[in-house]
Amino acid sequence: xxxxxxxxxxxxxxxRFVAEEGCxxxxxxxxxxxxxALFYSFGGYINIVANASTLxxxxxxxxxxxxxxxxxxxxxxxxxxxxxxxxxKDAWLASPRVRLxxxxxxxxxxxxxxxxxxxxxxxxxxxxxxxxxxxxETCSGWREYLRLIMLFLGPLSGPGAVSLGPLFVLRLxxxxxxxxxxxxxxxxxxxxxxxxxxxxxFKTRTYNSNLYDCILAFFVRYFVYPFMGFxxxxxxxxxxxxxxxxxxxxxxxxxxxxxxxxALVAGMFLYQAWYNKNTREAAWLALAxxxxxxxxxxxxxxxxxxxxxxxxxxRYVFVGQSLLACxxxxxxxxxxxxxxxxxxxxxxVMLLFGVYHxxxxxxxHPFMEGPSWRGEVARWGKDHSYGLRAWPAIGWLVYxxxxxxxEQRRKACPVLPAPHEGAE
Numbered sequence: 001x002x003x004x005x006x007x008x009x010x011x012x013x014x015x016r017f018v019a020e021e022g023c024x025x026x027x028x029x030x031x032x033x034x035x036x037a038l039f040y041s042f043g044g045y046i047n048i049v050a051n052a053s054t055l056x057x058x059x060x061x062x063x064x065x066x067x068x069x070x071x072x073x074x075x076x077x078x079x080x081x082x083x084x085x086x087x088x089k090d091a092w093l094a095s096p097r098v099r100l101x102x103x104x105x106x107x108x109x110x111x112x113x114x115x116x117x118x119x120x121x122x123x124x125x126x127x128x129x130x131x132x133x134x135x136x137e138t139c140s141g142w143r144e145y146l147r148l149i150m151l152f153l154g155p156l157s158g159p160g161a162v163s164l165g166p167l168f169v170l171r172l173x174x175x176x177x178x179x180x181x182x183x184x185x186x187x188x189x190x191x192x193x194x195x196x197x198x199x200x201x202f203k204t205r206t207y208n209s210n211l212y213d214c215i216l217a218f219f220v221r222y223f224v225y226p227f228m229g230f231x232x233x234x235x236x237x238x239x240x241x242x243x244x245x246x247x248x249x250x251x252x253x254x255x256x257x258x259x260x261x262x263a264l265v266a267g268m269f270l271y272q273a274w275y276n277k278n279t280r281e282a283a284w285l286a287l288a289x290x291x292x293x294x295x296x297x298x299x300x301x302x303x304x305x306x307x308x309x310x311x312x313x314x315r316y317v318f319v320g321q322s323l324l325a326c327x328x329x330x331x332x333x334x335x336x337x338x339x340x341x342x343x344x345x346x347x348x349v350m351l352l353f354g355v356y357h358x359x360x361x362x363x364x365h366p367f368m369e370g371p372s373w374r375g376e377v378a379r380w381g382k383d384h385s386y387g388l389r390a391w392p393a394i395g396w397l398v399y400x401x402x403x404x405x406x407e408q409r410r411k412a413c414p415v416l417p418a419p420h421e422g423a424e
Contacts, residue, residue, distance in 0.1 A: 014372025015067035018118040022390035022398040023413035025050045025120065026066065029058035030400050044202035044299075045194060048156040049077065049126070053119035063400070064377040070119040077122040080129045080150060081106055081322070087143060088136045090281060092333040101347065102329055108354025109226055110321035113367050114314035123158030124318050130154045130161045130187065131288035131323045134171055135281045138179040148186050155190035159199070160319060162191040163295035164288055171284065212250040213304035214297045216241045219258040221317045222293065222324060225310050227346070229353040231360070234310050242308040269327075272335055279339075282330035289323030296320070325350055367392055 017026055020042070029037040029051075037055045039046065050070075057069035085093065085102045093099050106128075115121040129150045138144065154161030168184040220238045228234050244251045265286075273283035296316040297304035307313045328350070332343035370391030380386045380400065387397030396413060 014374045015065065015071065016118070016370055016373050017067050017070070017390040017398065018120055018367070019390060019392070019396050020413065021050060021054065021070060021118050021120040022388070023396050025054040026057065026070075027398055027400070029054045034059075041198040041200065044200050045159055046156060046198040047120070047123055047158055049073070049122040049153065050119045050157070053122075063380075064374045067373045071117050074117050074119045074122050077119075077125045078116065080125055081132060084129060084132045084136065084147075085326075087139075088132075089139055090137050091278070092281060092330050095333075098329070098333055101351070102326055104351060105325040105329060105347070105354070106322050108358050109325040109350050110318045111221075111225070111310065111314040111357075112318050115318050121315050123154070124160060124315055126150055126154035126157050127160035127164065127292060128319045128322050130164050131285065131292065131319060132326070133183065134164060134167055134288050135284035135323075135326075137281075138175075138177060138183070140179075144179060148183065151183055151187040152190045155187060155194050159194070159299055160292055160296060161187070162194055163291055165191040167284075167288055167291060207299060210304065212255060213245060213308070214294055215255050215258045216245060216251070217297055217304050217307040217317075218262070218293065219254055220308055220310055222320060223258065223261055226321060226325065226350050227353065229356045231310075231357065238309040242305060245305055245308070268339070269331075272331065272339060276334065276336065278334040279331060282327045282334060285323050285327035285330060289320045289327065292323070293317065293320030369393075 017023075024042055025037075025040070025047075028040050028042075032040070034055060037058075038048070038051050040051055053070040053073040054066075056073070057066035061069055082103045085106070086099055093102065115124050129147075133147050133151060139147070151161075155165065165187050168180075168187050172180045172184045220234065220241065224234055224237065241251055241254060269279075269283045269286050272279040296319070297307055300307055300313065300316050307316050325347075328343050328346050331339055332347050333340070335343060370393045371389040373388070373390075376386075376388040380388050384401040385399075387399050390396040390398055
């Protein structure tokens, strides 16, 4: 969802590229042919939205205004999930009030400063759209064609949507409809293209299967953060749990507590879905959210342990937090009498603390501020060897001259591997 704090006057006036969006994707578009730039694979996969957005920014507008192209494209994809909620024909969304609450949950609940207003992380908004399409009733006409476009672009923009592909097979087996068959074929075909032609090992993507890390991250990000307004306590809790895990001393008490909560929630969803068909969409939403959550933690840079602290690596939890919030709202409308009451309280708590987190984010968040791109371009105009600074301002430099070698440009981008490690 769109983050208002991301559209500050300084950002709108100066523009920005974010991290690899500048020093990887825009640089690639600047130096390479359109074909090489469009099908460039970085980070272990192709991100077709980031590739196409920076390619358009390179060729359509002057350099000083290039970020406005990628920001506009990112905004378009950020509006995808709210659009799906506002146009869905599902019974539980029949009330305009429920639709507005659902959109508010997407705006307020997930940690999303990191994925806002930049094309690099449009992949997560597309993955969220894929999760919603999985759960929603099928439609027809232009709405269904738009959904198919999202299902095709999602897997070609990142592995998050790929992880949801098997769930569409399950949904097809459950519904046995022609529309579900087409949706399944589209997302599976796009996922196959991603995996077979572009997927590869990347230097710091550890594919960490440490279950303790995943459980602790799930506890902090999905059980504590959405329902807790005491940010400093949540942050301190995350740092403490992370420190114990890094020291090789997993806090087993919290692990057992999390497993018990997960079993309780999963049991409740299964019971409701089995005895009340109206709640099955809530089960699909929860299943999609949990699937993406653990897939993202498994493939996270530097492993799942880096996700435990709440203000860091928000991109990995954005989709899961969004889908799980929507599943609770769905139960608040469709569940049994007791479940409805409990879930309505949970929705109110999420909205209350979501407003608090929204207007009082972590003041040390690295994506909250950065240099003006137009100001950087003005400096570059006087000295073409100058490295233009991208957001966040912690060493991400964009070199757009021929005097720097590939090795020098690599060192200006913290996540680029050495040439012998393979950047592609």
